[in-house]
């Protein structure tokens with residue numbers, strides 16, 4: 001698993017490390033890493049390093065110091081370096097002196113137009129860990145001119161380091177070089193970070209437990225349930241699916257099919273479109289009502305069931321059986337509108353909620369806002385449930401505070417019925433006995449892989465995602481991170 005630490009925790013770890021490290025050593029280590037990545041970027045874009053031109057955009061703090069020292073190292077590799085100082089009086093003194101000594105030139109934003117226009121790479125050292133709010137107007141004006149690839153030092157300036165939120169002008173980087181630890185921005189807003197490089201500055205011993213986690217392929221592979229020699233169809237867990245209606249039969253088919261595709265156990269369907277489900281997926285044991293469905297090890301309830309009285313009874317029945325329940329789509333709206341349905345649940349029965357933003361607002365009374373991790377964590381505590389908050393970077397929070405952030409693989413999942421497929425996969429993983437938080441994270445990862453595989457660069461559909469589940473599992477099982 002990839003660990004991610006908030007800026008508060010990175011800062012205090014850095015303070016402890018700084019206390020036992022010679023002055024300036026950490027910054028030079030960080031800056032050297034920036035210069036190596038910058039040289040690679042230059043070579044990729046121009047075919048050479050010597051004789052290319054780098055522009056540093058330098059703010060008031062140590063992030064600017066990193067950029068200035070990186071400029072010093074790039075000078076030594078034959079790169080022409082120009083530093084645009086946004087706050088000349090506050091520019092890191094040692095870094096600036098080193099750059100000048102090495103032959104770097106210095107500009108103000110007003111005099112820099114020409115060097116920016118002819119840059120081969122621009123290094124964003126405006127602001128790092130201490131960033132607040134969007135780019136200020138002077139920095140925003142500089143980046144408006146930029147057409148060269150941008151390397152962000154630590155993080156793209158203008159993006160909130162702890163939430164990844166963007167609320168105005170912000171740097172959109174080709175690549176980001178960060179130090180010591182991944183920060184939330186790197187997993188919550190990969191679109192603005194581009195390709196990310198982590199430079200080791202010796203911080204790992206000081207960091208403690210991570211605040212967020214991201215699954216690697218190896219984690220997904222290790223968690224994905226596979227039949228063992230002693231298994232039969234029951235021992236792998238039976239998934240119950242209560243989905244669909246005469247208006248939305250497709251929701252039943254997609255949800256049940258995703259459970260079939262995800263694991264080798266058995267899938268039971270209970271609902272008004274049993275015949276439709278059976279005709280598409282003969283391996284599903286389908287019946288008309290949840291009350292005569294037989295034993296299951298987990299329920300998925302909600303896709304396409306509507307929010308009427310009968311649907312409420314179905315949800316209450318599932319919640320009362322003492323097995324994990326994934327409440328999706330209409331089941332979330334039902335909980336939001338008629339919270340007494342949760343009385344049917346023993347507080348120890350695992351519950352998993354899978355809202356998109358609109359459903360989240362219905363459920364909690366407020367939209368997730370900029371701090372999606374905080375919002376999901378709070379909702380998870382309040383409902384004593386795992387909350388999977390859908391988004392470009394889906395966030396999965398457990399009631400005990402653990403948070404996973406899913407790695408996006410394009411926007412292919414934004415298609416009708418895609419959520420039904422995810423719910424079916426989660427149900428199958430719950431039935432296999434996986435921890436609900438991990439089940440949600442692993443399902444979200446494979447769902448994203450399936451979307452990418454199904455799309456292959458052109459739009460796909462929920463049926464396409466469904467068909468790609470086996471290849472997505474294969475991909476996760478054969479890849480390292």
Ligand SMILES: NC(=O)C1=CN([C@@H]2O[C@H](COP(=O)(O)OP(=O)(O)OC[C@H]3O[C@@H](n4cnc5c(N)ncnc54)[C@H](OP(=O)(O)O)[C@@H]3O)[C@@H](O)[C@H]2O)[C@@H](O)CC1
Pocket residue numbers: 014015018026027028030031059060061062063064066126127128129130131132133134135136139153154158179201
């Ligand atoms: N500590 C270490 O060991 C190491 C640290 N390292 C590096 O230090 C970086 C952290 O440096 P830092 O703490 O000096 O602050 P930094 O992020 O440069 O901000 C400077 C000032 O900018 C301002 N500002 C705020 N928001 C703004 C905005 N939106 N747009 C424009 N300006 C804005 C605000 O000042 P204000 O103008 O509000 O007074 C703020 O104080 C870290 O990211 C890493 O790169 C590495 O070298 C490894 C070793």
Ligand SMILES: [K+]
Pocket residue numbers: 063124125126127128152153154155156157
């Ligand atoms: K930056």
